[in-house]
Each structure stands twice: as structure tokens, then as C-alpha cells.
Amino acid sequence: MIIENLAEFASKKFGQNFLKSDRYLHQIIQAMPDDDLKVAEIGPGLGDLTKELVKVRNVTAFEVDKRLCEHLTAEFEAPISQGRFELRCGDVLERWGEGALLDEPYHLVANLPYYIATNIILKAFKDPMCRSVLVMVQKEVAVKFAANSGEKAFSALSVLAQSVGRATLCFEVEPEAFVPPPKVTSAVLLIEIDRSLGDEKFEAFLKIAFAQPRKKLSKNLSAAFSKEIVEQTFAKLELDPNMRPHEAETSIYHLIYNELKDKLDGKQQSKQRKQSKSRLKNARKQ
Numbered sequence: 001m002i003i004e005n006l007a008e009f010a011s012k013k014f015g016q017n018f019l020k021s022d023r024y025l026h027q028i029i030q031a032m033p034d035d036d037l038k039v040a041e042i043g044p045g046l047g048d049l050t051k052e053l054v055k056v057r058n059v060t061a062f063e064v065d066k067r068l069c070e071h072l073t074a075e076f077e078a079p080i081s082q083g084r085f086e087l088r089c090g091d092v093l094e095r096w097g098e099g100a101l102l103d104e105p106y107h108l109v110a111n112l113p114y115y116i117a118t119n120i121i122l123k124a125f126k127d128p129m130c131r132s133v134l135v136m137v138q139k140e141v142a143v144k145f146a147a148n149s150g151e152k153a154f155s156a157l158s159v160l161a162q163s164v165g166r167a168t169l170c171f172e173v174e175p176e177a178f179v180p181p182p183k184v185t186s187a188v189l190l191i192e193i194d195r196s197l198g199d200e201k202f203e204a205f206l207k208i209a210f211a212q213p214r215k216k217l218s219k220n221l222s223a224a225f226s227k228e229i230v231e232q233t234f235a236k237l238e239l240d241p242n243m244r245p246h247e248a249e250t251s252i253y254h255l256i257y258n259e260l261k262d263k264l265d266g267k268q269q270s271k272q273r274k275q276s277k278s279r280l281k282n283a284r285k286q
Helices: 022-031 048-056 066-075 077-081 092-096 117-126 139-146 156-164 201-209 217-221 227-236 250-260 266-285
Strands: 038-042 059-063 085-089 106-111 130-138 165-173 186-193
Touching (some): 022 130, 048 059, 059 066, 066 085, 117 156, 156 165, 227 250
16 A cells, blocks of 8 residues: 555544654653563554564554555564564554453553553553553643642552553653644653552542542542541541642552442432332332
């Protein structure tokens, strides 16, 4: 397949912006962990980054665009025949399911469409075979994952990243490095994973904690747990009841979570009982 106009070829449906800068392609390779693990590349696009990856690793790539699958199959005929490159066409999230993306330890490398970037990264956190995530994402997203406690950008994503390993914002990439250029600045983010997330309920807990970032952390938690239990927990852990969500360190969120995870708010229990009674009443009328 001969692609003459990249800007016209790029699919808005799949959020495609092709990175065409050799400078940044080389910087991504240099940012990879220093080992010989296989690479899973999501969204190889035209294969510019893939060409650099297959020089140093065995690569399994996942591409949803059938047009690009045709292009990549022809472009990487030699690496495919040599067993250094494997292309899997289709939606990576459907292939991923609830298990591991690959059946051996690997590093995830990707220039991710902005609309699925966070979802892909969180999936990788829960994948027992994933050892690191090196991704090109919107700068705003990268900053949130890499932020430290006390910084304005510190969020639930920051806590999740610090709960599984270490996040580093490697470098920024201006829009002009892509075809077509996106409307925002991008950044390359590296998250080195040294342990699994463990408890999926923790992610839901953090959504409650950061629901309204400008309000007190205790106030946010009171939306799901009784005010009395929240106050008792803060007193027990000797925490400032006036702290905002971004002011608490990751370790504090784990301490609070361990105290609250088995305590369902009485208001929610009452609501559930009312819903059950209502369903039973309606069933009797029918």
C-alpha cells in the first residue's frame, strides 16, 4: 500500500497522529528499560517507531486499523519471517480481556490516541506480565500520572501510578512533530512497574477521594462513608481533617483505604434497602 498524503490518510475515528520525527523516535528507544524483554506495541501506525524497536527487541504489535495492518504486513515482511515481529490486527482491549496481553513478561510501548490513553495505562497496571509502560500521551495526562503529593496536578492517577511503581515524565513533544499535528502538546511517560495493583476496589475508592479536588478529602469521603466513620478514621491515623486531596501522600491513601474498605455508608445501605422494597412492591402489583 502506497500512502501519499498522511494528513488525509489519518483516521479521526482512531485518533491517529503519526510521529515523524527521528529525534523523538530515538529518544523513546533510549528511554526504554535496559533489558531484553519482549515489547508489546499498541497502535504501530505506519511503523516508524516499530522499525527502531525491532532493531533491539522482539515485538508484538496490535493495530486496529485494517488499512494499516495491510501496510505493516508488507513493510515488515522480513522481521515477520525471522520471528522478530508479530502483528495482531483488531481491538487490543478486546484481545486483552481480563488476563495478560502476552504470555510472557514484556514492556508496553505506544503512541496512544488520547481518547483511550488512560484506559490502556490502567489496564497495563493490572496485567501481571507488564513490567513497564512507555507511552506518548497528552501532556496533561502524563503530568497527572507523574505528579507528586502537594503538586497541583496530583490526582487519583498519581496515586495509582505510585502504588504500582515509579512514574517519570521523560520529555515533551510539540504538535509539529506529528502528521497531522494534534491541537495539544504531547509527552512521553515512563511507568516502571514493580508490583501489581492488587485490589481493584482501590481505584473506585480514589475516584471518591478526588471527586471534588478543591474540597476537603474528608468531605469527599463522606459521600460514600458516614461522616462519623470518616472522622474516626482521620483521628485514628492522626490526619489533618482539613487536608485537600492533593495534599495527602500515596501511603496515606492506602492507610485510609485499609480502614474504610469494609465499611459501607449507612446512607447507601438504606438506599439499597429502599430500592429492594420498591422492586418487591412493583413485582407484587404485576
